Amino acid sequence: MTNDHPLDQLIRKLPKAELHLHIEGSLEPEMMFALAERNEIVLPYASVEAVRAAYNFTDLQSFLDLYYAGAGVLQTEQDFFDLTWAYLKRAQADHIVHTEIFFDPQTHTARGVEFLTVLEGIRRALALAEKQFGITSKLIMCFLRHLSEEDGFATLQDAMPYLDRIDGVGLDSGERGNPPEKFARLFARCAELGLPAVAHAGEEGPADYIWQALDLLHSRRIDHGVRCTEDPALVARLAREQIPLTVCPLSNLKLCVVNDLAEHNLRELLAAGLCAMVNSDDPAYFGGYLNDNFIACRDKLALTAQDIVQLARNSISASWLPAEQQAFWLAEISRIARQEGVAA
Ligand SMILES: Nc1ncnc2[nH]cnc12
Ligand SMILES: [Zn+2]
Secondary structure (H helix, E strand, O other): OOOOOHHHHHHHHOOEEEEEEEHHHHOOHHHHHHHHHHOOOOOOOOOHHHHHHOOOOOOHHHHHHHHHHHHHHOOOHHHHHHHHHHHHHHHHHOOEEEEEEEEOHHHHHOOOOOHHHHHHHHHHHHHHHHHHHOOEEEEEEEEEOOOOHHHHHHHHHHHHHHHHHOOEEEEEOOOOOOOHHHHHHHHHHHHHOOOOEOEEEOOOOOHHHHHHHHHOOOOOOEEEOHHHHHOHHHHHHHHHOOOOEEEOHHHHHHOOOOOOHHHOOHHHHHHOOOOEEEOOEOHHHHOOOHHHHHHHHHHHHOOOHHHHHHHHHHHHHOOOOOHHHHHHHHHHHHHHHHHOOOOO
């Protein structure tokens, strides 16, 4: 991948929002080893290189097995702070001005880590990034869909004292065989509590799961959603209602959702008028942060300057930033596009 393509400067200069990032998926092998040592945990790998060599995924589940195992090194509030801070420094380097972060409390509470330990470590880093880098953020609590509805309700109970620190709820983990309808009552309760919802759907699962996420969970965005193109009526609805799709190209490649990035349907989604944008999902596991995803798509999908500007715009307008802040960043994007000679 070249780094000096003329469009890469545009990619780096544009202010962007990241809306699909699992904080546990930003755990780099180096930090995994450092935290294992700090917490006196023995990893089943001899070296950082051995960990990276194991990142050869065949599907979503083969990744999740390693991702949940890796998260076992996260024990203390400081660990969650360090993890989040490392991501935020990378975000700043990629000119991410706003990020909406997922966290998976069940991965940690099941190991005896307190809900508040996780929440406070993450939130402390988010607050510092706003102060130090001006990066704004939202925090989205995800329910693990391979677990039961009952387990989800217990997690919501854990979260009840801290709902002022949680901006929304999500649904992630193994999609196949775990349809959104399994969590309709849980998401209805979250809606009563004023928590907006998003959900992973149409990553490995069928287009029908996207319909369910919209109609049964009232999901405001669809995380991934790339399988929507199997259903033209669904694509028409997503376009008409401008429901954002948080697309993660390198994730789709690494998890074999596509065999080749050149076959990815990102441009098709944009051409259909969908509010799609680019995200990194689990950057430590999938070989790239946000700008790496943009550059890989520019390279393999021949994205144009207009496509790149549109993706940046979509990231802002699909965010949960207030209207005035969205307007500010959209104006900045237009200014930079003009400066770089991109016709709007
Ligand atoms: N890509 C993904 N899909 C579903 N659950 C996840 N958890 C972390 N990354 C995920
Ligand atoms: Zn994801």
